[in-house]
Amino acid sequence: MKRLAPLLVVATLAGCSTFEAGDGPPRSDPGVTPSSRVPGPEPLSRYGNPRFYEVAGQRYYVSDTAEDYRERGVASWYGRKFHGRRTSSGEVYDMHAMTAAHKSLPLPTWVRVTHLGNGRSIVVRVNDRGPFVDNRIIDLSYAAATALDMVDAGTALVEVEALEFDTPKPKSPTTASTPGEPLFMQVGAFAQRGNAERRLRQLADAGVEDAFLAQAETDNGAVFRVRVGPIGDVASFDRISGLLAGIGIRDIRLVDATTASPQ
DSSP states (O other): OBOOOTTOSSOOOOOOOTTSTTOSSOSSOOOOOOOSOOSSOOOOOSSSOOSEEEETTEEEEOOSOOTTOEEEEEEEEEOGGGTTSBOTTSSBOOTTSSEEEOSSSOSSEEEEEEETTTOOEEEEEEEEBOOOSTTEEEEEEHHHHHHTTOTTTSOEEEEEEEOOOSOSSOOOOOOOOOTTOOEEEEEEEESSHHHHHHHHHHHHHTTOOSEEEEEEEETTEEEEEEEEOOOOSHHHHHHHHHHHHHTTOOOOEEEETTOOOOO
């Protein structure tokens, strides 16, 4: 996990991953650490919320708000190698607490994480930065990963949604997939069919299989979405992401067959 130096706008941070030497589950598991915190609005941390920061030459921008944040992708987890160290928010990382790390959400932010493979859902408090690995959207504590039953696998396809508090507008309905529902990688949405077909040819030339065009009608007319899949596991997601990165496509959304957004 990356640690932000207090009050620095730009920081060069050391990396972490569950699979780094020395990391992993605890040698003995005392169970989840009781917490007096309950989900609710909190002031921003004094640390970990610069306008931007840099890791390994890549710049990351911190969002002003978590409002309306919802994203699907791959979750990982981190454990004993970082237990007891300072997080980017200045708090001490406790691998037995229900916390998480995110690259851009304000610290702290409460989020609901749903495992798209088994349907399990948890609420965690984001108080750290990371993971700085391609195609990973959230790094869960050991306790959180255990609750989602993803410790042994190391990664999982998830949906992450920020919890909102004291907001007068109605919450949009959840979009979390039911366990086993097919998932797809959306790699473009176009107003012109010809542009979508060009993207399909680009994917075919790069060796990306199972790409197809999904047409939908919106208030503004037809939208032509280019999708790849179905995606059955993280290994497939990573393999296809690598092919897409090779042709400069990094803006990828993980969607199900019913996703109605024209973006």
